[in-house]
Amino acid sequence: MVETVKIGPYHPALFEPQVFNVTVKDGKITNVDMELGYVHRSIEKLMTTKTYNQNVFLAERVCGICSAAHSTVYCETVEKVFDVQVHDRARYIRTVFFELERLESHYLILALLSHSLHEEEYFTKILSDRELLMDLFEHTTGNRVHYAVNKIGGVRVDLTPTTIQKMKKVTNKLRKLSNHILQAFGDNGAFTPKIKGKGILTKEKALVLGAVGPTLRGSRVKSDTRKDDPYAAYGDLSFEIPVGSDGDVYDRHLVRAKETIESINIIEQALDSLPEGPIQEEVGAPLETQALGRVEAPRGELIYFIKSDGTDVPERVKIRTPSFANNYSYTEIFLNQELTDFQLILESTDPCFSCTDRLTIVDQETGKKKLLLFSALDGRETK
Amino acid sequence: MTKKQIGVYRADASSCNGCDIEIVATLASRFRLDELGVKVVTQPEEARILLVTGGGNMKIDNDLKKVYERIQPPRIVVAIGSCAISWEAFAEGYSIVGPADETIPVDVYVCGCPPRPQAIVAALAKMLGKEIEEKEDFWRPPPHFRGKPDLDPEKCTACGACEQTCPTRAIEISEKDGKRTVKYLFGKCSYCRTCEIVCPDDAVKLTQEYLLVFKDRKAATFSADIELLRCPGCTSFSISPRQIKRVLNTIEENVKDYAEFLEDIEKAMGLCLNCRRKIQNVKKAKRLLFQLRAKALEKLQ
Numbered sequence: 001m002v003e004t005v006k007i008g009p010y011h012p013a014l015f016e017p018q019v020f021n022v023t024v025k026d027g028k029i030t031n032v033d034m035e036l037g038y039v040h041r042s043i044e045k046l047m048t049t050k051t052y053n054q055n056v057f058l059a060e061r062v063c064g065i066c067s068a069a070h071s072t073v074y075c076e077t078v079e080k081v082f083d084v085q086v087h088d089r090a091r092y093i094r095t096v097f098f099e100l101e102r103l104e105s106h107y108l109i110l111a112l113l114s115h116s117l118h119e120e121e122y123f124t125k126i127l128s129d130r131e132l133l134m135d136l137f138e139h140t141t142g143n144r145v146h147y148a149v150n151k152i153g154g155v156r157v158d159l160t161p162t163t164i165q166k167m168k169k170v171t172n173k174l175r176k177l178s179n180h181i182l183q184a185f186g187d188n189g190a191f192t193p194k195i196k197g198k199g200i201l202t203k204e205k206a207l208v209l210g211a212v213g214p215t216l217r218g219s220r221v222k223s224d225t226r227k228d229d230p231y232a233a234y235g236d237l238s239f240e241i242p243v244g245s246d247g248d249v250y251d252r253h254l255v256r257a258k259e260t261i262e263s264i265n266i267i268e269q270a271l272d273s274l275p276e277g278p279i280q281e282e283v284g285a286p287l288e289t290q291a292l293g294r295v296e297a298p299r300g301e302l303i304y305f306i307k308s309d310g311t312d313v314p315e316r317v318k319i320r321t322p323s324f325a326n327n328y329s330y331t332e333i334f335l336n337q338e339l340t341d342f343q344l345i346l347e348s349t350d351p352c353f354s355c356t357d358r359l360t361i362v363d364q365e366t367g368k369k370k371l372l373l374f375s376a377l378d379g380r381e382t383k
Numbered sequence: 384m385t386k387k388q389i390g391v392y393r394a395d396a397s398s399c400n401g402c403d404i405e406i407v408a409t410l411a412s413r414f415r416l417d418e419l420g421v422k423v424v425t426q427p428e429e430a431r432i433l434l435v436t437g438g439g440n441m442k443i444d445n446d447l448k449k450v451y452e453r454i455q456p457p458r459i460v461v462a463i464g465s466c467a468i469s470w471e472a473f474a475e476g477y478s479i480v481g482p483a484d485e486t487i488p489v490d491v492y493v494c495g496c497p498p499r500p501q502a503i504v505a506a507l508a509k510m511l512g513k514e515i516e517e518k519e520d521f522w523r524p525p526p527h528f529r530g531k532p533d534l535d536p537e538k539c540t541a542c543g544a545c546e547q548t549c550p551t552r553a554i555e556i557s558e559k560d561g562k563r564t565v566k567y568l569f570g571k572c573s574y575c576r577t578c579e580i581v582c583p584d585d586a587v588k589l590t591q592e593y594l595l596v597f598k599d600r601k602a603a604t605f606s607a608d609i610e611l612l613r614c615p616g617c618t619s620f621s622i623s624p625r626q627i628k629r630v631l632n633t634i635e636e637n638v639k640d641y642a643e644f645l646e647d648i649e650k651a652m653g654l655c656l657n658c659r660r661k662i663q664n665v666k667k668a669k670r671l672l673f674q675l676r677a678k679a680l681e682k683l684q
Binding site: 009010012015016017037038039040041042043045046049050053054055056057058061062063064065067108112124127128130131134135138139140141142143144145146148156352354359377 | 394395396397398399400401402403404405407408410411412413425426427437440442443446450471472473475476477478479496497499500521524525527528529548549550551573574575576577580589
């Protein structure tokens with residue numbers, strides 16, 4: 001018997017509003033179709049109406065869980081447009097906050113994983129230890145979610161010896177938490193039997209479908225922008241890239257759990273070798289040019305493209321977020337899985353729909369899709 | 384869920400996730416949500432309180448209404464965060480409708496970008512008429528916390544630097560009857576501290592106050608009136624005397640050679656925009672300054 005189940009836009013299995021039309025045959029999923037647009041906020045267009053400096057805060061608000069990632073890649077791309085070299089200390093501070101955010105993001109998804117596996121002990125443990133990290137953010141930057149650390153030409157927050165001490169104390173405690181989580185992934189761990197062998201994405205399929213981040217690394221592909229194309233201070237630091245073996249739900253989450261340990265290593269290295277010096281560089285006028293920047297956000301490779309026409313407002317900003325790239329893998333990972341595992345498999349890619357949402361113009365009468373010029377969005381269409 | 388517990392349902396209406404992860408963070412044991420008798424539920428039918436994050440876009444709008452109707456009355460709707468209150472930085476987007484209170488009736492507004500979990504818990508406690516003991520250290524905000532912006536009307540010169548740089552247009556400056564009014568909208572603020580950094584007079588400070596709960600969206604403002612000077616050329620209002628004083632001080636400190644022109648600069652700065660536009664070259668400027676000086680002399684005599 002074939003039937004189609006509509007999941008969403010508000011559904012217990014979804015953290016954010018989104019619609020999935022799932023085709024089920026004899027209890028097994030045969031097809032998944034995704035309907036985007038519930039979180040579309042016209043950010044790319046808005047970025048062309050605000051100045052470069054104002055856009056830092058808009059870039060942060062693309063996604064609440066990747067705010068340091070978005071603002072770092074935005075600032076690094078704009079710095080190419082302005083032709084500014086950032087001081088070493090600022091590069092290191094950016095790296096520290098980038099990795100702290102990766103920790104926060106990975107702990108959140110691991111907490112949600114234990115919640116959906118009904119491992120309430122792990123859920124409370126991870127969530128309450130994650131608060132240490134959130135308190136640290138609040139103490140150093142003044143806000144728990146939108147840090148406002150980055151600015152064009154450097155950073156706004158300097159690390160004093162006391163905050164460095166505080167950070168090291170927190171990372172020490174988090175190392176224990178990460179080791180505790182890794183136990184759950186062991187042979188007789190709490191997570192292992194429930195998630196092993198589900199939602200498999202083979203190495204070949206992962207490459208063909210263009211997956212990024214832990215979803216790609218879970219499928220045995222060693223690809224990480226931090227190593228492949230170093231930005232901030234990653235070129236100076238040494239770290240490992242954990243990879244999975246089978247590409248199932250277990251491997252994707254295991255990669256995340258192992259990455260938390262690597263992140264702690266990176267933070268400790270960066271704090272130990274933090275160079276002295278200024279944290280902000282004077283910024284001149286933008287050149288008439290275009291620039292591309294990419295970073296490894298917690299969910300994968302994040303790309304910004306900025307085109308400048310020499311004014312204080314960007315002419316075009318294009319954002320390619322990791323969750324958008326991972327969407328294509330949904331055609332593969334849900335196939336022949338139980339419908340009851342839908343949430344588990346969806347969460348294993350750590351989707352973020354507020355980054356992903358795109359716009360399609362559809363004619364209501366004919367159902368045809370239409371292409372629109374970017375300039376048409378504010379009513380000043382040009383030929 | 385026991386009968387005594389009150390269900391809370393979270394509806395994400397196109398938010399950036401920031402407020403949503405903070406609502407999840409309130410589940411951490413240290414916030415003692417169960418002491419309040421509150422439980423986060425996954426079905427709207429079980430809930431009495433609806434937390435809305437984000438203000439809604441064209442596509443989600445209808446579904447938000449449906450969720451609201453599925454909640455059993457009497458319902459309490461809480462708008463969490465600046466986006467739900469005014470759509471913050473996204474207000475001018477083409478896909479944006481709302482804010483939330485244009486789609487569904489909202490009872491309480493909690494300002495912040497995002498509000499601290501402490502603020503969300505305190506707002507829930509306040510609404511339910513209960514009290515939560517805030518004895519631990521984490522309830523108090525840290526020294527550099529970016530909370531409610533505060534303006535010192537004794538220092539502010541209404542120069543407009545904050546209005547120009549604000550990424551969310553949360554600061555409005557208007558002019559009326561010889562006074563310039565600087566208005567801060569807490570519901571639109573992104574609490575990014577840009578205004579504090581750019582203010583040349585150190586008049587704006589982000590305070591540690593984090594519990595910004597309002598029953599009315601329009602009450603979530605703060606404004607200060609700054610007196611203006613009359614333009615010596617045409618008697619309309621032009622600039623605040625404190626701004627002239629600040630500029631003169633800066634010139635005196637940094638460019639000592641200009642000390643002899645200070646009086647002229649003071650007069651030229653007092654001119655309103657219309658009078659300034661009349662000046663086309665140095666010759667005319669000098670003539671105008673001469674006329675102004677003559678006027679001042681006449682007054683003295």
